[in-house]
Amino acid sequence: MRPLVVPFFIPHLGCPHRCVFCDQEKIAGARGALPTDAEMRERIGRYAESSPGRDVEVAFYGGTFTALAKRDQSALLGALQPFLESGEVASLRLSTRPDAVDAGVASFLKEMRVATVELGVQSMDEEVLRLAGRGHDAADTERAVGCLRQAGLSVGVQLMPGLPGDSPERSLATLHRALSLQPSFLRIYPTLVIAGTELARMYHEGSYQPLSLDQAVSLCKRMLLIARRAGVPVIRMGLQPTAELESPGVILAGPHHPAFGQLVESEICFDLMRLLASGLPSGSRVCFGAPAGRVSDLVGQKRGNLARLKELLGVEVEAVREEPSLAPDAISLQWEDGVLQARFDEL
Ligand code: SF4
Known part of the structure; x- marks a missing residue:
């Protein structure tokens, strides 16, 4: 049985990057704060009660966890150690950027008993990474995956086909390069144009055109088949529909569908x-x-x-x-x- 995920969304405290698809206005204000010990305890208890008998996995999503101040990382992961000791929590996972991981970070995460790290890789094509304003290159991803695997962590890779400068050929080349790193799983999120982003500005001025829904389905189909042949599971395709995402005026364009994976x-x-x-x-x-x-x-x-x-x-x-x-x-x-x-x- 898959574990019950207890999610905590980490605010992007002062992210110095400018990824074109990211709503900087919304995140730069760092809405919300890091969860307190009491909030984590309450949420873990509530989720566990709703599904007795299932393993519980605490997941820190939404931010660049390993770019948080070290004291914050230690506080968050430290607060969860007693839950791991008691068995109330079976595993920890978090997401971060490739260039926020090195050997020291990987061994710290291992020490704090993190089981899985998801890397926002997005592309392995240098031009696509540059046009997306990611601020890291493909070699950073290779280094990060190497460090995490070396430390014995499970590594998930998130890819975003359809970024500026991307093409089906480049997305497939990215996929092959990502698969050669032997990740434990993939998530594939075709690029959407979100209001307030640089991508929205490019879309409005006509310099960026997202994939159509049909194009995205066809490309993701090829990606899924290739990943399966390589024995790497794709655990999600398309963004999880949320109330915020579904609000009118948030998604301006792009291949959004609430059941994209099923398509x-x-x-x-x-x-x-x-x-x-x-x-x-x-x-x-x-x-x-x-x-x-x-x-x-x-x-x-x-x-x-x-x-x-x-x-x-x-x-x-x-x-x-x-x-x-x-x-x-x-x-x-x-x-x-x-x-x-x-x-x-x-x-
Ligand atoms: S997507 Fe890019 S800009 Fe947005 S929070 Fe992550 S690293 Fe920062």
């Missing part, structure tokens, strides 16, 4: 369904079998995959049924002459 999964299913059905005569009536929990991925949003199969191949899908006996990476197609199966790694 990508569904697109992969469509490719496999199309592969299976491509040899059938037009007018065939078929049923698809889906592995456990994946019927809706095959059907697609608003039954779109079924409509597209009919339009492209003339194949009528009568039903999509869950087949628990199917391997999780396979789907089946039944039609009057028999049953066909295909696996996702055939794509």
Whole structure:
């Protein structure tokens, strides 16, 4: 069972950087303060009570944790040590920038029993990093991953396809370079234009165009398939919808969809369904079998995959049924002459 994550969003206290996609106005004011011991205790208790029996993982998100003053890092992680001792908290994770990690930082985190560090890598292309105003280069990422892995920490990598200067080829090259670092997992967040950012200014003046939703789904599909083949899980695609993000006027443009990850999964299913059905005569009536929990991925949003199969191949899908006996990476197609199966790694 996946651990129950107790999230704490760290304010970006005086971040000196100017990433074009980041809402500096909002963050530079460092709204809010670091969580107090009492707040952490209360939230951990509340979450644990809501899901008894599940392992609890405390996660510090949203900021550059290891760029906080050392005394703040020590205070936050120190306050959690008794919870780790007692078993009330099973693990700690935090997110940071690649250039805020070195061997000393990695061994400090290990000492404080942090299990997982997520690095905001965004791109491994030097020009994209420069145009995004990241203030670090790809070598910083390689060094950071090396230090963290050397210290025995699990490392997650966050990528942002669609930044200024990026292209599908560059995103895929970034992915391959990131995978060569053998991260434990990836998160892929296609770039969105958020009000108040430099990117919004560039968008309004016409010097930046985000990916369309279709382009982002198609690119993330390729990225997901490559990552899976490399054995690296992608634990999230697309930003988590939040009340703040969904407020009118916050997202100005870009491939935002509250179920972006499902759109990508569904697109992969469509490719496999199309592969299976491509040899059938037009007018065939078929049923698809889906592995456990994946019927809706095959059907697609608003039954779109079924409509597209009919339009492209003339194949009528009568039903999509869950087949628990199917391997999780396979789907089946039944039609009057028999049953066909295909696996996702055939794509
Ligand atoms: S995204 Fe960039 S600008 Fe925004 S807080 Fe992180 S490092 Fe600073």
